[in-house]
Amino acid sequence: MAYEEPIRDYDRIVENCTCAFCGCNCDDLTYLVKNEHVVGVRHACRLGASKIMEDMDQRLLVPLIRNEAGELVETDWDTALDKAAELIANSVRPVFYGWSETSIETMKQGIKLGEYVGAVLDNQATICHGPSLQAVQNSGYPVNTLGEVKNRADMIVYTGSNAMNSHPRHLARYAAFPRGYFRKKGRFDRTIVTMDPRYTDTAKMSDIWVGFNPNGDYEFYTALRAVLRGKKLKEDKVSGIPRETIEELAEAMKTTEYGCLFFGLGLTHSLAKQRNIDAGIRLIQDLNKYSKWNLIPMRGHFNVNGFNIFMSFEMGFPYGVDFSRGYPRYMNGETNTIDLLTREEVDVFMVIAADPGAHFPGGANRHLANIPVIQIDIHWGPSTELADVVLPGSFVGVEVAGTSYRMDGVPIYMKKAIDKPETCRDDEWIVRELYERVQKIKGEKIASK
Amino acid sequence: MKNITFNQKKTSTIALEFDELIPDEVYTWEKSDFDKYMVPIGNSRFPLSDYFDVEVEGSAESPAEVIMTLNGDLGRVKYIGSKMTDGHIVANSSVDLHCGAEMSGGSITINGNAESYVGREMTGGELEITGNVKEFCGASYIGDWRGMTGGIITVHGNAGKQLGECLTGGQIHVKGNCDILAGIHMSKGFIQIDGNVPRSPGGQMLNGDILINGTLAMFLEGFDQEEIVSNPTVSGKQFNGKYIKFTGDIIRNGKGSLWLNAEKNRHLL
Numbered sequence: 001m002a003y004e005e006p007i008r009d010y011d012r013i014v015e016n017c018t019c020a021f022c023g024c025n026c027d028d029l030t031y032l033v034k035n036e037h038v039v040g041v042r043h044a045c046r047l048g049a050s051k052i053m054e055d056m057d058q059r060l061l062v063p064l065i066r067n068e069a070g071e072l073v074e075t076d077w078d079t080a081l082d083k084a085a086e087l088i089a090n091s092v093r094p095v096f097y098g099w100s101e102t103s104i105e106t107m108k109q110g111i112k113l114g115e116y117v118g119a120v121l122d123n124q125a126t127i128c129h130g131p132s133l134q135a136v137q138n139s140g141y142p143v144n145t146l147g148e149v150k151n152r153a154d155m156i157v158y159t160g161s162n163a164m165n166s167h168p169r170h171l172a173r174y175a176a177f178p179r180g181y182f183r184k185k186g187r188f189d190r191t192i193v194t195m196d197p198r199y200t201d202t203a204k205m206s207d208i209w210v211g212f213n214p215n216g217d218y219e220f221y222t223a224l225r226a227v228l229r230g231k232k233l234k235e236d237k238v239s240g241i242p243r244e245t246i247e248e249l250a251e252a253m254k255t256t257e258y259g260c261l262f263f264g265l266g267l268t269h270s271l272a273k274q275r276n277i278d279a280g281i282r283l284i285q286d287l288n289k290y291s292k293w294n295l296i297p298m299r300g301h302f303n304v305n306g307f308n309i310f311m312s313f314e315m316g317f318p319y320g321v322d323f324s325r326g327y328p329r330y331m332n333g334e335t336n337t338i339d340l341l342t343r344e345e346v347d348v349f350m351v352i353a354a355d356p357g358a359h360f361p362g363g364a365n366r367h368l369a370n371i372p373v374i375q376i377d378i379h380w381g382p383s384t385e386l387a388d389v390v391l392p393g394s395f396v397g398v399e400v401a402g403t404s405y406r407m408d409g410v411p412i413y414m415k416k417a418i419d420k421p422e423t424c425r426d427d428e429w430i431v432r433e434l435y436e437r438v439q440k441i442k443g444e445k446i447a448s449k
Numbered sequence: 450m451k452n453i454t455f456n457q458k459k460t461s462t463i464a465l466e467f468d469e470l471i472p473d474e475v476y477t478w479e480k481s482d483f484d485k486y487m488v489p490i491g492n493s494r495f496p497l498s499d500y501f502d503v504e505v506e507g508s509a510e511s512p513a514e515v516i517m518t519l520n521g522d523l524g525r526v527k528y529i530g531s532k533m534t535d536g537h538i539v540a541n542s543s544v545d546l547h548c549g550a551e552m553s554g555g556s557i558t559i560n561g562n563a564e565s566y567v568g569r570e571m572t573g574g575e576l577e578i579t580g581n582v583k584e585f586c587g588a589s590y591i592g593d594w595r596g597m598t599g600g601i602i603t604v605h606g607n608a609g610k611q612l613g614e615c616l617t618g619g620q621i622h623v624k625g626n627c628d629i630l631a632g633i634h635m636s637k638g639f640i641q642i643d644g645n646v647p648r649s650p651g652g653q654m655l656n657g658d659i660l661i662n663g664t665l666a667m668f669l670e671g672f673d674q675e676e677i678v679s680n681p682t683v684s685g686k687q688f689n690g691k692y693i694k695f696t697g698d699i700i701r702n703g704k705g706s707l708w709l710n711a712e713k714n715r716h717l718l
Contacts, residue, residue, distance in 0.1 A: 093463045093491035118492025137592030223670040225700040324492040333565050345463045
């Protein structure tokens with residue numbers, strides 16, 4: 001890696017900022033600001049720093065509307081908002097998707113709008129930790145905070161997660177390396193275990209790697225739990241792991257002082273889906289008969305957990321909440337974005353702070369290409385190519401303040417560091433404005449009847 | 450008897466919700482009532498007459514005297530027979546989600562395939578599907594520990610994942626093959642699968658019976674082999690031949706029984 005000169009050319013420093021990238025929500029960042037742009041970030045990982053030092057070439061700065069020739073053309077805010085409000089007001093099966101990279105304050109406005117028009121509100125959990133949320137509803141949530149992990153944990157297990165690549169500071173700040181109150185020697189006081197079919201970068205720096213067969217998670221966890229219950233395993237190998245290794249691992253987990261299991265999409269999206277997480281939660285419950293164990297899902301976006309917590313608190317369901325009958329409903333396979341799109345039920349799609357164009361399966365994107373799409377975002381992306389109305393928002397945690405929830409459920413207030421571009425609007429304002437305009441259109445319709 | 454026939458006029462890409470059109474609600478309805486009825490579609494309601502031509506013959510004193518026949522493409526009609534307590538529904542097509550969900554009596558015959566959640570949390574009645582069923586047949590609502598608690602589901606084709614999840618009573622008979630995790634978390638009731646199962650039936654089961662007449666490719670470490678039984682009687686039904694009886698799931702101190710056809714599952718002995 002080439003040596004990079006430290007950044008010395010800046011006007012001011014903003015300290016104690018919160019990273020708006022992954023679910024670690026590192027809140028110890030320092031931004032170096034010059035001419036109202038973040039030109040350098042201290043303490044962040046490369047992923048976080050590259051997002052915060054935004055690329056202005058791709059920044060959406062003015063509202064856009066797709067014209068009859070199929071091209072996105074610049075327009076004023078009133079025209080764009082009226083067009084978006086008209087689409088929403090006249091829709092029969094609208095879906096408002098995203099929310100994971102914006103603030104709780106924006107979500108509050110989103111619920112108001114969604115409930116009023118009878119929309120489905122869904123977030124990225126539908127394609128990532130949705131199975132974890134279902135399993136939590138079934139089996140409970142033995143969660144702790146990352147602070148407890150840092151200060152107490154002497155065994156860390158990563159399963160189906162490659163934190164070294166996806167959450168680079170997770171190991172450095174919370175789990176593996178930091179010196180804690182009861183773990184004075186940091187990494188030397190901890191045993192790191194990685195359970196993953198692949199020999200990932202996280203596995204390379206771990207003390208133990210358990211490389212079970214792909215899709216063998218459920219059988220492996222069942223065997224581990226059977227050993228904890230004192231059963232002698234019949235098979236020589238379970239999911240490709242020798243019986244002795246499973247027995248040794250069970251013993252190590254039993255005799256640890258404080259353990260934490262971090263699980264990622266490798267577990268949520270292999271064959272048994274939510275039942276893998278269910279088995280993982282039950283494993284933690286079993287281990288608590290011998291020691292102290294907890295688990296935390298490795299959430300991806302900085303506020304993906306926030307949407308689930310906020311929706312559960314406000315509406316009783318974590319994601320895929322359907323207001324079409326006037327009250328909240330939730331059913332996997334029925335009220336989730338991917339299912340609704342692949343079944344071609346959606347007639348208007350509003351995407352806020354997300355990029356379905358880049359992440360959704362082909363069938364879902366094919367339908368998005370055929371229906372009106374409203375995009376509220378800060379950057380040009382594949383979803384912009386699908387959008388009919390583009391409303392440029394603001395960067396939460398950099399240009400506007402807002403609340404987010406860390407992967408362990410700790411709320412963090414993200415402060416503003418610089419001013420947003422003059423032509424952009426804050427996400428919360430945009431959604432509130434849409435609500436008011438939709439209300440006006442619907443009111444006029446009722447009056448005319 | 451009252452015969453109510455729904456003949457489809459046009460289909461909708463957005464699913465129609467039929468939870469209000471069950472024998473319990475419509476046994477007193479005349480044709481004019483159906484013509485006035487607005488069916489929920491997305492966030493709005495539209496005239497049912499736009500989508501179905503409804504014929505009504507005879508009269509009924511109670512839901513038990515109603516036979517509802519649905520003709521056409523029902524692939525976008527959800528909640529058929531949901532929460533019904535009596536009467537009979539015949540669907541002459543494949544049906545959409547939640548058919549027979551929470552039904553407590555009466556019967557439904559589906560001459561086709563059924564989407565996911567067919568017979569979800571049903572407490573009584575009979576449900577017969579001549580084709581295949583997708584995931585979560587006879588299962589629970591997310592987060593609930595009680596799935597189907599009574600009644601009978603018969604599937605003439607194949608079944609998807611998590612058949613009879615959290616089964617707490619009743620019987621499910623699948624005449625074809627069944628995907629993974631059949632009877633997961635079940636605590637009572639009986640699942641009979643005549644075809645093959647790839648892996649993990651009865652995961653975390655507490656009680657009840659699962660009988661597999663086909664081949665089971667892989668099973669869980671939480672089950673212990675008890676004995677080989679000739680012509681066993683399982684949940685009141687007699688089966689001919691030799692069956693290997695396993696009990697589990699040990700990881701939950703379960704006392705459920707997994708019966709495997711000995712002839713076809715020699716590899717597990």
